[in-house]
Each structure stands twice: as structure tokens, then as C-alpha cells.
Amino acid sequence: MTLVVGVAFLLLTYLQVDWDRREALRQHIDDMQNLSTALTRQAESTIRDAHTVAIGIQRKLEMSGYGAENLHEVLEVSRAQLVTLRDVEGFTVVDAEGRPLLTTIQEPSAAYNASDRDYFTFHHVTKNHGLLIGAPIQSRITGQWVIPLSLRLNDANGEFAGVVLATLYIQRFVDFYQTIDLGSEGVIGLVNRDGTNLARSRLADQGYAFSVSRSPLLRIVNEDGVMRGSIVLKAMTDDVRRIYGFDTSAEYPILVTAAVSEEQAMQPWRNRALQTWALTGSVLMIFMSMAWMMWRALGRQGRMEARLQAMHRSLTSANHALEIMAGEDALTGLANRRRLDEMLQAAFSSTAAQGQSLSFVLLDVDYFKRFNDQYGHPAGDEALKQVAAVLKRHAKRSADTTARYGGEELALILPGAERAAAMAVAEAIRADVEALAIANQGSPYGALTLSIGVASGIPGHDMQAPADLVTAADIALYAAKGAGRNRVACDENSD
Numbered sequence: 479m480t481l482v483v484g485v486a487f488l489l490l491t492y493l494q495v496d497w498d499r500r501e502a503l504r505q506h507i508d509d510m511q512n513l514s515t516a517l518t519r520q521a522e523s524t525i526r527d528a529h530t531v532a533i534g535i536q537r538k539l540e541m542s543g544y545g546a547e548n549l550h551e552v553l554e555v556s557r558a559q560l561v562t563l564r565d566v567e568g569f570t571v572v573d574a575e576g577r578p579l580l581t582t583i584q585e586p587s588a589a590y591n592a593s594d595r596d597y598f599t600f601h602h603v604t605k606n607h608g609l610l611i612g613a614p615i616q617s618r619i620t621g622q623w624v625i626p627l628s629l630r631l632n633d634a635n636g637e638f639a640g641v642v643l644a645t646l647y648i649q650r651f652v653d654f655y656q657t658i659d660l661g662s663e664g665v666i667g668l669v670n671r672d673g674t675n676l677a678r679s680r681l682a683d684q685g686y687a688f689s690v691s692r693s694p695l696l697r698i699v700n701e702d703g704v705m706r707g708s709i710v711l712k713a714m715t716d717d718v719r720r721i722y723g724f725d726t727s728a729e730y731p732i733l734v735t736a737a738v739s740e741e742q743a744m745q746p747w748r749n750r751a752l753q754t755w756a757l758t759g760s761v762l763m764i765f766m767s768m769a770w771m772m773w774r775a776l777g778r779q780g781r782m783e784a785r786l787q788a789m790h791r792s793l794t795s796a797n798h799a800l801e802i803m804a805g806e807d808a809l810t811g812l813a814n815r816r817r818l819d820e821m822l823q824a825a826f827s828s829t830a831a832q833g834q835s836l837s838f839v840l841l842d843v844d845y846f847k848r849f850n851d852q853y854g855h856p857a858g859d860e861a862l863k864q865v866a867a868v869l870k871r872h873a874k875r876s877a878d879t880t881a882r883y884g885g886e887e888l889a890l891i892l893p894g895a896e897r898a899a900a901m902a903v904a905e906a907i908r909a910d911v912e913a914l915a916i917a918n919q920g921s922p923y924g925a926l927t928l929s930i931g932v933a934s935g936i937p938g939h940d941m942q943a944p945a946d947l948v949t950a951a952d953i954a955l956y957a958a959k960g961a962g963r964n965r966v967a968c969d970e971n972s973d
């Protein structure tokens with residue numbers, strides 16, 4: 479039982495701790511997903527602002543040509559728009575050879591050439607007119623790390639005429655991401671869907687330019703088409719296991735991931751779990767030690783009871799042995815059955831020798847069971863003692879013996895008494911007991927009464943053994959009972 483309670487308690491604690499862990503994890507997942515959604519919208523908005531201006535430049539140049547006046551006009555308009563675009567480093571236009579046509583940043587050196595840049599090569603070979611978000615580069619004009627956003631420029635024949643380039647400060651993203659507290663191992667990343675890292679709140683060992691294209695996170699985005707979600711995994715960049723939330727842009731091929739270290743995020747839960755287990759452990763220990771103490775106490779009590787019972791048994795048998803040795807019945811003080819048999823044998827022999835009559839009187843309390851049932855056994859004992867006292871009073875001669883024959887049956891040996899005398903004694907005893915008026919509701923007489931059987935005869939003549947006399951008295955007693963109780967019957971008229 480104790481074990482079952484203990485195991486149930488442990489199981490409940492485990493379920494509670496596990497539920498708490500899942501709740502804590504779910505909360506972190508929700509937080510990371512919401513954060514990544516907000517940051518994706520922010521990145522989208524920054525890119526859109528720069529994209530809008532770059533499209534304006536592209537259209538204007540393609541429509542109005544690459545003349546000096548037009549270039550000047552485009553430069554002025556771009557500069558004016560740049561004032562409100564705080565995250566944009568600037569706008570630059572290069573020709574089909576990669577030489578600068580205009581830039582809002584500052585006058586580039588004469589050697590400036592962008593023809594070796596990836597975005598330049600891309601637009602050169604690809605007719606795609608859309609926006610290209612390139613891998614981070616270090617600006618050749620300012621030395622700043624930037625994200626290049628580029629558009630192809632066509633000439634009037636649709637041939638490659640150069641590139642419009644908008645550059646975004648990576649540091650601005652980094653600064654913004656670092657204002658969000660995700661713990662010392664937390665990380666926010668702006669990533670191109672091809673795996674190119676664009677901006678990260680923590681600088682990875684590989685610097686700015688690295689790819690996470692093999693990340694399981696990108697796999698579920700690009701292969702399974704999950705646009706927003708969460709994942710718990712070990713980062714490829716620093717081997718830290720994190721809870722990631724991510725959201726992709728519907729407008730641009732980018733996504734933002736927000737992540738907290740699982741170890742740090744789950745620390746409060748771990749502390750709670752530790753406390754819960756400690757509490758459970760203490761309660762269990764108290765419970766177990768109480769159960770053990772109770773078990774010991776019960777064992778002690780059980781052993782004590784067994785010892786008492788054994789003592790009681792040996793005392794009872796010792797008393798019984800003493801009683802037999804004393805030849806006296808402990809309750810009534812009359813001779814016991816053993817002594818009765820001896821005395822009867824002795825009386826039988828002596829009266830036989832003298833040719834005298836021997837009478838045996840057997841007395842039985844009427845409805846004694848009902849008496850016990852109604853008044854209780856101790857009252858029954860008391861009543862038996864009173865009946866025995868009456869019996870003793872009527873054993874007037876020294877040879878007369880009074881005895882307890884067994885249970886509620888008493889006996890009287892009257893050596894030398896003939897039937898009539900014995901009957902008279904028996905009747906006197908019956909009358910005296912009735913006169914005691916010991917109430918017995920269970921009897922039709924309303925009082926405790928006796929039925930008495932008397933047997934008489936000359937031993938060796940009328941009977942051969944004491945047992946014959948006892949049997950005759952018993953039969954007479956049976957007749958008295960049958961005749962209605964509270965009466966005396968003798969062996970002569972009993973059959």
C-alpha cells in the first residue's frame with residue numbers, strides 16, 4: 479500500500495514536471511515566432527524603401543537615357559529621398575563595364591570598378607529585371623559592411639547597360655537586433671532563402687559572409703514550404719542548441735530567425751522542477767518514515783498481543799491443573815467432577831459393604847441458556863454460586879458430597895439415604911432455589927428454578943457400578959425436564 483502511494487506520488491510529480499516543461503517550451507516557441515514575424519516585417523519594410531527608390535532610378539535611366547543631365551537629375555532626386563532612408567547607405571549606378579555613373583555616397587576613386595562583384599556578374603548574364611538581394615559585401619567607397627540590393631539596367635535594345643545598386647547598412651540591423659534581450663546565447667538572424675547570412679545580432683566566427691544553406695531550418699522552409707514556424711536544433715555556427723522561431727517574407731526571398739538558447743530559456747523551468755522534486759522527495763521521506771514507524775509499532779503491538787494470549791493460555795491451563803489437583807470447582811467451591819467420581823466410587827464401595835442404600839441426586843438449572851443470554855454470563859456465574867450455596871446447606875451429613883457435575887449441572891451424593899429421604903432433600907433444595915426468586919424472564923416460571931433427578935438403590939444389589947446410579951439419575955432428570963421443569967423426579971417413576 480505504502481509502495482503504491484509512493485509510486486503514484488512519483489508518477490504525479492513526473493507528469494506535473496513534464497507538463498510544466500512542455501508549457502515553458504511552448505511559451506518560448508510562441509515568443510520566438512512572434513518576434514521573428516515582427517522583425518521580418520521590419521526587414522521587408524527597409525528593403526522595400528530602398529527597392530522603391532532603385533526602381534525609380536532604373537525606370538528613369540532606361541526611359542530617359544544615360545546622358546549627363548539625366549544622370550544629374552537622378553542623383554539629386556536620389557539624394558533627396560536618401561535623407562529619410564536611415565538604413566540605406568546610398569544609391570550607386572555603374573555602367574556596363576562596372577564604372578560608376580553616379581553615387582549618392584561620395585565621389586568614388588578613379589579606380590572604382592564593380593565589374594568583379596557577384597551582383598554585377600549576375601545582372602550581366604541574367605536578363606532578369608527584378609531585385610537581387612546579394613551576400614554582404616564591404617563597400618569599396620566607405621569600407622562599411624552592406625547588403626547589396628541591385629537591379630539590371632538595359633539600354634534601348636534591351637542589352638546590358640549597367641546596374642542600379644542600393645546598399646543597406648548591416649550595422650543598423652545588428653544594432654537594432656542587439657536592443658532585443660534574448661540572453662547571452664540568443665540570436666536574431668536575417669537570412670536570404672538561399673542560405674546567405676545577411677545580418678546577425680551576434681557576429682559568427684566566419685564574419686559577415688557565410689552560408690547556412692544546409693540548415694534543417696532552411697530545408698523545412700524551401701523543401702517543405704513551411705513559411706512560419708519553430709524548430710529546436712543545434713546551430714551550425716556555434717553548436718549551441720536553440721529554440722528557433724522563423725517567418726519568411728512573402729515579398730522578398732528573406733526570412734528572419736529569432737532564437738534563445740534552450741539551456742538558458744529552460745533554466746527557470748529546471749529550477750522549478752528541482753524544487754518540485756526536492757519537495758516530493760521530502761514528503762516521500764516523511765511519508766515513508768511514518769509508514770515504517772507505524773509498521774514497527776503495529777508489529778510490536780501484534781507481538782505483545784500474541785505474548786499476552788500465550789500467557790493467558792498457560793495461566794488458564796495452570797488454573798485448570800490446579801483445580802484438578804485441588805479437586806474443587808473454582809466457581810462454586812463444590813467438588814469437581816474428578817473428585818465427584820472418586821467420592822461416588824468410595825460411597826458405592828462403603829454402602830455396598832454395609833448393605834446400605836446409596837442415593838445420587840442430579841440437579842440442572844432450567845432455561846439457563848436464556849438466563850445467560852438475557853442477563854449476561856457473569857450474572858449466570860453469580861446465580862450458579864447461589865444455587866451451589868443452597869446445595870451445600872442441604873448436605874447435612876459428613877458423608878454427603880456436593881459437586882459440580884459439569885456446566886450448569888450439580889450433583890449430590892447421599893450415602894445411606896433411601897429414595898424417600900433423598901427425594902425430600904431434593905424437593906427442599908428445589909423449593910429453596912425457587913424461593914431465592916432470581917428473576918429469569920426466559921422461564922415460564924419467571925424465576926430461576928431447578929429440575930432434579932434422583933436415583934437410589936443398594937450397590938451390588940440394585941446396581942453393579944456407580945455409573946448405573948448416575949445413568950438412572952440422569953434419566954430421572956430428563957423426565958423432570960420433560961414433565962415441565964421445576965420439579966423432582968426419581969428413577970422409580972421415571973420410566
Ligand SMILES: Nc1nc2c(ncn2[C@@H]2O[C@H](COP(=O)(O)OP(=O)(O)OP(=O)(O)O)[C@@H](O)[C@H]2O)c(=O)[nH]1
Nearest residue numbers: 842843844845846847848850855856858859885886
Ligand atoms: N454463566 C455460566 N453459564 C454456564 C456455566 N456452565 C454452563 N453454562 C451455560 O448453561 C447453559 C446450558 O444450556 P442448555 O444446556 O441449553 O440448557 P438450559 O438453557 O438450561 O435449558 P434446559 O436445561 O433444557 O432447561 C449454556 O448456555 C451454558 O453456557 C457457567 O459456569 N457459568
